[in-house]
Amino acid sequence: MSVFLSFTLICAISLFFFSVSCAVETNISTSQSVSDGRTLVSKEGTFELGFFSPGSSNNRYLGIWYGNINVKTVVWVANRCNPINDSSGLLRINNATGSLELLYQNKSVVWATNSSKQAQEPILELLDSGNLVLKDAQNTSSTTSESFLWQSFDHPSDTFLPGMKLGWDLRTGLQRSLSAWKNFEDPCPGDLSYGFEVESNALPEIYILQGTEKHYRAGPWNGLRFSGVPEMSNNQFYDFYYVYNVDEVYFRYKVKMSLLSRFVLNQTTRNRQQLVWMNQSQNWRVFTFAPENDCDKYNLCGANGNCNMISNKPVCQCLVGYRPKSEEKWQRMDWSEGCVRNSPPNCENGNGNEFVRFDGLKLPETTNSWVNTSMNLKECKAKCLRNCSCMAYSNSDIRGQGSGCIIWFGDLFDIRQIPENEQDLYIRNPASNTKKGIDNRRVKILVVVASIGVVLGTLFVYCICRRTFFKARETYLDKEETEHLELPLFDFATISSATDDFSTENKLGEGGFG
Known part of the structure; x- marks a missing residue:
């Protein structure tokens, strides 16, 4: 009998520790942490935070992925260029500073947040929007970004999620832009970025940059859409929002129906993709992408040239009143020098x-x-x-x-x-x-x-x-x-x-x- 009781006690203790090692939390405080093998899950289970290894790599990263689909799809990475080479990673809230810290072998700080805001009782929570937020436990009723001490939506990786702001906080100089993974196994930023460029004598415009070179331009916002993105008109799936004032400029979107959707900047294909999860086939489907064709490539026809793939005429044509700057190059389909006026304007x-x-x-x-x-x-x-x-x-x-x-x-x-x-x-x-x-x-x-x-x-x-x-x-x-x-x-x-x-x-x- 005593043997049976001992065996039962051992099993109970083992099950307890096993459940602790695999347990999931919705939030953590300063007395808790997330170690490799444990996860933080949003209330509805839509998103999950934990450690992962991309592709066939053995490196460990702290990231957020969808929690309710069978294809592991990472939408945010903390230590993008500082991987951990073993399973000793630990995420915690620093009790002294109130900031988030990712530790390696319990001593080296691999990644940390930096915020000027302080709280008496900071807690970390993963929202069902995919936003990882650090906030005050005494102010849990507020869900506005202004009440957060820090949020992952202010520091996106390669994915633009519904509710996220893409743009600038003009008061603080914070830029929210996408940067593509180098490749499938390395989340460190490649040379492709996607976001607003703000200049003093220009309207804010969204570009895809390849290094410092302009690769694609969406066109200025015209009240309904970006002028170079016609598929945004009469859209049945999304509501789009654009804000431009003295404090900030940003673009965000909301999904009208119950579906999983994301925009991703892809280094391999060198474009921005809109993907939707298909429940029936259990995979992601690309709905739109940009640049879509040659005319989407930045300034293909040069100054004062019009790119036209709708008509049967040559792709590049000079505007009315203009002629090719170099007829010889134009005939060779080298349109880089663009067009010049036939005669100057009469001023x-x-x-x-x-x-x-x-x-x-x-x-x-x-x-x-x-x-x-x-x-x-x-x-x-x-x-x-x-x-x-x-x-x-x-x-x-x-x-x-x-x-x-x-x-x-x-x-x-x-x-x-x-x-x-x-x-x-x-x-x-x-x-x-x-x-x-x-x-x-x-x-x-x-x-x-x-x-x-x-x-x-x-x-x-x-x-x-x-x-x-x-x-x-x-x-x-x-x-x-x-x-x-x-x-x-x-x-x-x-x-x-x-x-x-x-x-x-x-x-x-x-x-x-x-």
Whole structure:
């Protein structure tokens, strides 16, 4: 009996320690920690925090992944470039500083947070949004980012999740941008980044950068979407939010329905991908990606060139009033030098300039631009005409009837044709160029109309001649038929006299011959 009780006690103790080693928590305080083999799980189990090894690597990283799907998908990594080479990793809250620390062999700090905010009782919690937050235990009811001492959403890796802000806190200088993993086994940042570039004389714009080189530009926000991302219009799955004021500039999105969705910057494919989890097939599906084609590549056609993959014309074309800077290179499909004006604008007389309206264009890069959100389009045009350096203008917001004003100075960069005709861009041209262009179009129209007239006239004459010929031929044949087929008619008396009153001697058809 005593042996049985001892065995039972040993089993109970073993089960207790096993359950402790595998237990999951929703939050931890200063007296707790997360060691390798243990995880922190969000309340609904959507996300999980713990240690992992990517691919076939033996290195250990602290990361966050989806907790309710069977494909381990990491969305955030703490020690991206400082892996731990064994299972001694430990995450804790420093009791003295209140900051998070990732320790190696219980002594070396591999990674730590830095926050100016302090709390009496700091706790760490993983939210169902995927946001890892350090907050005050005495203020657990507040879920706003301002109440957090620190949050992982302020320091994204390669993944943009719903509710996350992509952009800048202009008060503190905090930049939230994506950086791609080097490869599948190394989460250290590669050379590809995705986020807002903010300059003093430009609207904030989202770029994909390859090192310091611009690889892709989404276009400025136009009130409904980024002007170079037409698939954002009439979207059934997401609500998009854009904020730009003196304190911050950011973009975020919310999923309208119950689905898992994320945006990922991929170093291998060198693009930004939108992925959605498919429950039926149990895998991730790529819905959109950027850059999508050659015209999405930054400034493919050079200054004042328009990239167009919709028509059957050459991909790159100069804007109206412009010509290739190098005809030789342009013919070789080297468009890097772009286009130059046929003649400079007439700045002595405002009436000597006209504006050519283009629809369905991705707005030019706003590096050299000026914005006023209270102007209307008429005032915007007048403002542009008064400045000889102004080359184009447009509404800054296309909602409703349109409002606001953007004007561009100097050359126009990174323009492309898109299917949607939601926004008009007005490009300055000397009246002579505009009139010449109009006259050329009129000449072309007249040539086409004249050609059609000649063809129709020829067909008409041909039909008349053909009809006359067949009518004459028909008359001739009718006449011939009458002459050859008509038989002479004889009266009864004549026939009776000729046959001797129908005598049998004059009967035809009898005898051996007939």
